[in-house]
Amino acid sequence: MERMIKKIRHLRGEITPPADKSISHRSVMFASLAKGQSRIKNFLWAQDPINSLNAMKSLGVEIEIMDSKEIIINGKGLQSLKEPDNVIDCGNSGTTIRLLSGIVAGQPFLTVLTGDDSLRQRPMRRVIEPLRLMGSNIFGRLNDRFPPLVVKGNYLKGIKYIMPVASAQVKSAILLAGIYANGETEVIEPHKSRDHTERMLKNMGAEIQLNAITKKASKEHNNEAYSIKIKPPQDELSSIDMTIPNDFSSAAFFIAGACLVPGSEILIKNVGLNPTRTGFLDVLMQMGANIEILNVKQQGGEPVGDIVCKTSNKLKAVTVQGSLIPRLIDEFPVLCVMATQTDGKTIIKDAKELRVKESDRIKAMVTELKKMGTPIEEFEDGVIINGPCKLRGAEVYSYKDHRIAMALTIAGLIAERPTLIKEAQCVDISFPQFYELLEMLQK
Structure with missing residues (x-):
């Protein structure tokens, strides 16, 4: 299945992501x-x-x-x-x-x-x-x-x-x-x-x-x-x-979307905030993203809370490495998309494990973001992305990897021309309602 993604005006509203x-x-x-x-x-x-x-x-x-x-x-x-x-x-x-x-x-x-x-x-x-x-x-x-x-x-x-x-x-x-x-x-x-x-x-x-x-x-x-x-x-x-708490890795795509799309503000409810999973949040805070955590409590032996995320201007480039990598292993694809809009050189390394996930996620993101005009270099254990850059729509491939498909979708929301994602149906592996929720937030 193919999915056409176009540049949008905003993402606004309240969502509850799927279970972890x-x-x-x-x-x-x-x-x-x-x-x-x-x-x-x-x-x-x-x-x-x-x-x-x-x-x-x-x-x-x-x-x-x-x-x-x-x-x-x-x-x-x-x-x-x-x-x-x-x-x-x-x-x-x-x-x-x-x-x-x-x-x-x-x-x-x-x-x-x-x-x-x-x-x-x-x-x-x-x-x-x-x-x-x-x-x-x-x-x-x-x-x-x-x-x-x-x-x-x-x-x-x-x-x-x-x-x-x-x-x-x-x-x-x-x-x-x-x-x-x-x-x-x-x-x-x-x-x-x-x-x-x-x-x-x-x-x-x-x-x-x-x-x-x-x-x-x-x-x-x-x-x-x-x-x-x-x-x-x-x-x-x-x-x-x-x-079961709601899935932080699924919420991450909407967090990134709200940060990058102008005029956006999203409330994401009851998200799992296990500290071994929230390295992506730590990196976004270092970048200067406009994010707030509210109503933290325990659910099923895990910390959960609400996340408010808004459009973030003047994001700063960062270096991501070492002990942070296992804490954002699933968020690497969408972190690469975030890095295209930061000011400076974002370095992600010590991430060789990403080559043996559902796809070779390092190679996949380098190949597809280059199609969209991103200055990105590939290394054995990571990438360097020079930003900010204007993304342009392109025909891109998901590699039948749900997280690649969703990350490229977020990139398509800010690209200058439409983006066609091939094999987009793979999002059903973890997030069958992804595109439905995304459309709801555009109204």
Whole structure:
């Protein structure tokens, strides 16, 4: 599907973004391992988390969909999962396949995990290696590089694993396997990645310890690593009753749009403000964006609040690197769009991980923003963008990556000629109502 985007006069109004995708995945997976009935409200009905829900059904979990607002999961405990009758299709979801590999690593049966064309090109050795160290029989295609994954469950042992790159998905896979392991499992990550897994498992009664580890100081980076330890629970995990916060990563596109489109003011309601997710906000504040946070409270073990964002003039260029990168990993594409309108040279580095997301997001944004007239340089681990520049409309490609499609849409709102986005339907992976809400704010 193609989508034509034209320059607009303003974005004004109030919106509630969709439920948090990361927490939706985890809620249905973790509640399936618990003992008792869990109630999940505000689940994200988008392709990726639905893949996780269907995967747990394939493993024998009884899940009732009450309506679009509530799911009931009747968990029967850690040892209650059953061998699936067929291959489990994870679709486009890296979160589904990686977290699920940790769950099935300790199960007494065979599981085969696959996905769509894009997912079958995403790296899996980063998950396979630590799970093998724990004792799992897990194998991937092309010498363990890619899916499909074949997992023959086994008795697991706890390990200490030092992660080369901060990754919430890999960390979560190891911690989930650690629930089934004999002894303590420790994961050390170089920078703190999103911590929804730790928060939710702790609320469910898992024995988790979190500690910061101060390393040798660096002039450029905050060199504070993080240790997460987990022990297998002496009893079952407790069921949960939670309302999922709304997704900050989805809100980020509207925040950027309000900052860049003249005459704009948007109120975004009940957005998750977990500090491991809001690096994008920190960068925008450094740029001088006109943003205010209101009504902060706790919801489902996570901080949430309202965000007021207005047109921002004279944005300043910044350097984004180090420990900030894991905190804005999903916002890189729209941050690049913001950087086109800042005064000076914006540098984003230490972001090599972005080359192995749903697409090579570094290459994708460089290629497409060049089409729109952006002075942008590509490096192995990031980009340099010289601004401000006048964007011009062009025919651009989403690479079937939802965040690329939405970021290019925001660029199109301020471009001088219409922008045609190819394969724009991929926004349904995380935000099916994206274009509908965008049109509402233009009235």
